[in-house]
Amino acid sequence: MAHDFLKRIRRGIAGLILASVMPCASAAESIVLASTTSTEQSGLFDHILPIFEKASGISVKVVALGTGQALDVGRRGDADALLVHDRAAEDKFVAEGYGSYRRDVMYNDFVIVGPGADPAAVKGAADATGAFGRIAGKGAVFISRADKSGTHAAEMRFWKAAEIDPVGQGWYKEAGTGMGPTLNMAAGVDGYTLSDRGTWANFKNRQNLTILHAGDPKLFNPYGAILVNPDKHPHVKKAAAERFIDWLTSDAGREAIASYRIGGEQLFFPSKR
Amino acid sequence: MLAATFSDALALLATFDHRVAEIVGLSLRVSGGAVVLGTLIGLPLGACIAVGRFPGKAAVSVLINGLMGLPSVVVGVVVYLLLSRSGPLGGLGLLYTPPAMIVAQTLLVVPLMAAIARQVVEDAWQRYAEELAVMRFSWWQSVTTLLYDCRHSLLVAVLAGLGRAMSEVGAVMIVGGNIDRATRVMTTAIALETSKGDLPLAIALGIVLILIILALNALAFGLRRWATRRFG
Amino acid sequence: MNSTRPASLFPLRIRGLRYAPDGREVLGGIDLELGDEGITLMLGPNGAGKSMLLRALCGLLEPCSGEIIWGDGPRPTQGVMLVFQQPMMLRASVLENAVLGLRPAGLRRAERRARGMAMLARVGLADRVADSARQLSGGERQRLALARAWLTRPRLLLLDEPTASLDPTATAQVERIIREIRTDGTRILMVTHNLGQATRLADDIVFMAAGRVCEHTPAQRFFSRPQSEEARRFIQGELPWRMTF
Numbered sequence: 001m002a003h004d005f006l007k008r009i010r011r012g013i014a015g016l017i018l019a020s021v022m023p024c025a026s027a028a029e030s031i032v033l034a035s036t037t038s039t040e041q042s043g044l045f046d047h048i049l050p051i052f053e054k055a056s057g058i059s060v061k062v063v064a065l066g067t068g069q070a071l072d073v074g075r076r077g078d079a080d081a082l083l084v085h086d087r088a089a090e091d092k093f094v095a096e097g098y099g100s101y102r103r104d105v106m107y108n109d110f111v112i113v114g115p116g117a118d119p120a121a122v123k124g125a126a127d128a129t130g131a132f133g134r135i136a137g138k139g140a141v142f143i144s145r146a147d148k149s150g151t152h153a154a155e156m157r158f159w160k161a162a163e164i165d166p167v168g169q170g171w172y173k174e175a176g177t178g179m180g181p182t183l184n185m186a187a188g189v190d191g192y193t194l195s196d197r198g199t200w201a202n203f204k205n206r207q208n209l210t211i212l213h214a215g216d217p218k219l220f221n222p223y224g225a226i227l228v229n230p231d232k233h234p235h236v237k238k239a240a241a242e243r244f245i246d247w248l249t250s251d252a253g254r255e256a257i258a259s260y261r262i263g264g265e266q267l268f269f270p271s272k273r
Numbered sequence: 274m275l276a277a278t279f280s281d282a283l284a285l286l287a288t289f290d291h292r293v294a295e296i297v298g299l300s301l302r303v304s305g306g307a308v309v310l311g312t313l314i315g316l317p318l319g320a321c322i323a324v325g326r327f328p329g330k331a332a333v334s335v336l337i338n339g340l341m342g343l344p345s346v347v348v349g350v351v352v353y354l355l356l357s358r359s360g361p362l363g364g365l366g367l368l369y370t371p372p373a374m375i376v377a378q379t380l381l382v383v384p385l386m387a388a389i390a391r392q393v394v395e396d397a398w399q400r401y402a403e404e405l406a407v408m409r410f411s412w413w414q415s416v417t418t419l420l421y422d423c424r425h426s427l428l429v430a431v432l433a434g435l436g437r438a439m440s441e442v443g444a445v446m447i448v449g450g451n452i453d454r455a456t457r458v459m460t461t462a463i464a465l466e467t468s469k470g471d472l473p474l475a476i477a478l479g480i481v482l483i484l485i486i487l488a489l490n491a492l493a494f495g496l497r498r499w500a501t502r503r504f505g
Numbered sequence: 506m507n508s509t510r511p512a513s514l515f516p517l518r519i520r521g522l523r524y525a526p527d528g529r530e531v532l533g534g535i536d537l538e539l540g541d542e543g544i545t546l547m548l549g550p551n552g553a554g555k556s557m558l559l560r561a562l563c564g565l566l567e568p569c570s571g572e573i574i575w576g577d578g579p580r581p582t583q584g585v586m587l588v589f590q591q592p593m594m595l596r597a598s599v600l601e602n603a604v605l606g607l608r609p610a611g612l613r614r615a616e617r618r619a620r621g622m623a624m625l626a627r628v629g630l631a632d633r634v635a636d637s638a639r640q641l642s643g644g645e646r647q648r649l650a651l652a653r654a655w656l657t658r659p660r661l662l663l664l665d666e667p668t669a670s671l672d673p674t675a676t677a678q679v680e681r682i683i684r685e686i687r688t689d690g691t692r693i694l695m696v697t698h699n700l701g702q703a704t705r706l707a708d709d710i711v712f713m714a715a716g717r718v719c720e721h722t723p724a725q726r727f728f729s730r731p732q733s734e735e736a737r738r739f740i741q742g743e744l745p746w747r748m749t750f
Binding site for chain 2: 178
C-alpha cells in the first residue's frame, strides 16, 4: 500500500528531474562572462551578444556583479572571461597570473547625478574633484555603491583627490549594492551619487534626479576584457573565450558597441587601437 | 506614483512575450525540481524524526525548526563555494546552471518541509503508535505508513516549500548568476528590472509570480478537499 | 494449521503482575491462567485495569513486577493481536486497511489483496472493499478491525470492548465473527460491559476490580453463583431483576 504509493512517486520523479536538468545541456557552445552590473543594466549585452552569437555560434552567459566580485569569480575559475572597469585591479589580476592578458575594449564616462534643485551647487564646480568637495562641504546626502565595484573604486579616487574621508559621515550612505539599486536609493532620498553613463541612460525611475556634472577627463571610465588563465583553471574554454575577446576588439565588435544607443545617445565608445 | 506604476504593470501583462514565458517556465522547472527533491528528502526526514527514538531528538527538532528561517543568501553562498571551480564539487561544472539552482533551493526547502512533516506525522504517530506496535511494524514501515496516511496534510508542506522556493531570490541569484536565457528566473528578473528602475515591469512580473503561486494553491486546496471527502 | 504459528503459547500464566506508572497502581498483582481454547470475557467496573491487562499481554507496557509465562516458550514475537476499542482507520480503502497487518510478513501485494478480499467477504464487507475506511459505520469499522486482526492468524486475540456503542444488529454481526474466529482456532480474551453479551459468548468469565482479578469462573456459574462480593454487587447493579443469589 504505502509501498505502491512510493513506487508511483518514484516513477514520476526520475522524469521530473531529467526535465529540469535538460535545458542546460544545450548543444551550442557557450562561455561564462563575468561582468559588471553597469554594463548589464545599461542594456549593452542585449544589443551586442545576439550579434556575436549569430557570427560565431557561441552563446555568452553573462553573470553581472560588481567589478571586485567579478574578479573574485574569475580568480576562482568560475568564468571564462571578464569584462570589467577598474584598471588598477585588472592589472593586478593579470600580474598575479589569474588572467592571461587584458585588452582595452571600450569606454564611457561617469556622471555625477543628484536632485535637480542641486543643494550643494555641484553644477558650478570647476571639475569632478571640486564637485565632490562641494557635496562634502554642504553635507548633502551621497549614496555610495560601497560594493568594491569599478564605480566604487572611481568614487573613492575622487574623495581621495578632494582629501576627504567620507566613510562614517552622517551624510554618506554606503548602499553595498549595484548601480541600479543605488540610483533607486538616490532617487528616493534626493541624494547625490556617481553613476556610469550607461546605467544612467537606461535607468527609468529617475524622479528628481538629473546629471549635474559630466565631461571632466577624470570621469573617463575604460572597460577591459580579460581571459581567465587556462594554466590556473584548465577547464576554461580558451578558444571560445578568446574568440569573444577578439571579436569585441575587432571592427565588427567595435561597430556593434558603437551602434548601441538609447534615445539617440551613444553609451559606449570603442577604445582606440 | 504607486497607482501609475500599477496601471503600467497591468498594461504590460497584456503584452508579455515568449521571453517572459521562458523565464516563468524556468522558475517552475527549478522550483518544481527543488520541491520534488525536498519532498523526497524532507518529508521522510521529518517523519523519521517524529517516529524515531534517539538521543538529542528534541535538539534535532529545534534545529530543523530553526533552519526554516535560514536566509536564502547564506544557502546561496554555501552552495556557490561548494560548486565553484575552486570548491570541492567544482569538477561537476554545475555553477551558473539550473541544476545548481535546484540544489540551492532544495537545501532551502528541506528544513521547512521536514519541520512541517515532523509536526503532522508526530500527531498521527501519537494516535497510531500502539496499534502499529501490536502489528509488529518496523520503524521504517511505520514511517512510510504514516507518511501515506498523512499525505493530504503533507500537501501543506509541499505548498510551503513551493512558496519559499518560488519567491526566494538570494540563492538563485548567487548560484545561477541571473544569466539571460539560461538561469534567469522570475525573482532574479524582478530584481534586475528593479535595478534598472523599471518598476512597472518588475511589478508586472511580480503579479505573474503571485498568480502562479495562487493558482497552484487553489489547485492543491481543491485536491485536498476532494481527498478529504473521499478518504475522510 | 500454520507452521509459523508458535505451538506453545498456552497455558498462559500470569503471576503477580503489577503495573504502577508514577506510583499510581493500575494493576495490583494479577494472577490468571488461560487454557488454549475458548472465549474468555473480562468484566469489571471502569478503571479496573482490564484494558491495561490487554496492553501488558501484547507487550505495550512493561510491568514493574510479576511475570507472564507463555506455555513453555519465550515471549512470542507474533501470534498475539489486539483490537482497540476505536481501531485505527487509515485514510485509505477498506481493502488497504484490512491487509495492513500482513505488511510486516513481507507478502507480495497480489497475495495480500487476494487474502484481504477473501477475508472481507467473510466479515460481510465484500461490497465495501474500494470505499474509504473512514466512511464506514461503527459496526463496519469493528468488523474491518476484526478482519485485519484475523488475517494475521493470531493464536491469541485480545478485544477491547468491540461492541461498545453499537446497536443490537451490529453487535450481533460482530459476535458472529468473534465466534467464527474462535472456531478457526484462535483463543479470545475480550473486555466487555455488556452482560448479555457475556452470557451469549463467554466460556468463562474473568471479573476484575481495582487492579485485581476477583474471580475466574465458568460463565454459567458466574451468573448463577458469583464467588466474590464485588462480582455479586456488579451483577446486581447491572441486572437488578436477578436479585436472588
